[in-house]
Amino acid sequence: MPTNNKQPNPLANDILPLLVEGRVWKVHELAAHLIKLKALPQLRTSELTELAQRNFLIMNALFQLQEDFLSDGCYLSISSLHIQLIYDYSPRLPSCEEALKSYYLDWQNYNLSNEEVAKLLSQFTSRLSSKKLSSEKLNKLNERWQLELPLDIVRVKKRWRALASQYHPDKHSGDHHIFKEIHSEYQCLLSHCRSL
Structure with a gap:
């Protein structure tokens, strides 16, 4: 090598x-x-x-x-x-x-x-467990993303595609800062779903 x-x-x-x-x-x-x-x-x-x-x-x-x-x-x-x-x-x-x-x-x-x-x-395992979403943050993300509980990876991905399309910086109505923020939230939601 x-x-x-x-x-x-x-x-x-x-x-x-x-x-x-x-x-x-x-x-x-x-x-x-x-x-x-x-x-x-x-x-x-x-x-x-x-x-x-x-x-x-x-x-x-x-x-x-x-x-x-x-x-x-x-x-x-x-x-x-x-x-x-x-x-x-x-x-x-x-x-x-x-x-x-x-x-x-x-x-x-x-x-x-x-x-x-x-x-x-x-x-790595310690960092993952420390990044687990609190119920307060999870509730805020569910409300912001307009998701139903219990969370489901398929619904999270579908909602991500809609939000990413709406806020993508290349779109006329896009917003780089919001796009970056929702991408970070998306990663958190996916991690949470996978930990269930």
């Missing part, structure tokens, strides 16, 4: 045609597809470390592709549960966290020990 940050990731060539299809991917779906293609290397490590290395390789390739797509006027939206190539790119679209991008573009993070991977997972 490459040891510096500038070396291209060989998985990028296998992932590129999947992104161009236009569908929304999740990291584990990309991993399953790449395993079928025999594009992922066989890793001789513990199961936990192998999963982290496989995820690192995919995310590294995605962030490298994101930079390439930007120069072509497209935007590659990257999160573990929503990976999508957006052709009608607007520089005002919400971007991913720079810390996440920096982490996955640094090849030193590829060869973590089992203990380091376990520590990262523990930190």
Whole structure:
């Protein structure tokens, strides 16, 4: 595997045609597809470390592709549960966290020990549980988004599409700040639904 940050990731060539299809991917779906293609290397490590290395390789390739797509006027939206190539790119679209991008573009993070991977997972789990919506915030979001309880991912996604279409910065009536705000709320609502 490459040891510096500038070396291209060989998985990028296998992932590129999947992104161009236009569908929304999740990291584990990309991993399953790449395993079928025999594009992922066989890793001789513990199961936990192998999963982290496989995820690192995919995310590294995605962030490298994101930079390439930007120069072509497209935007590659990257999160573990929503990976999508957006052709009608607007520089005002919400971007991913720079810390996440920096982490996955640094090849030193590829060869973590089992203990380091376990520590990262523990930190991630702690952050997730601390981000759980309070009932007060959930009620406010339900009212603002005009959703019915109990929350349902299908209804949240449908409402997101309507709101995103209404407030997208490229629309005449769009508003960059509101769009960014509802995108953040959407992520919170999705996380909450998935935790149920």
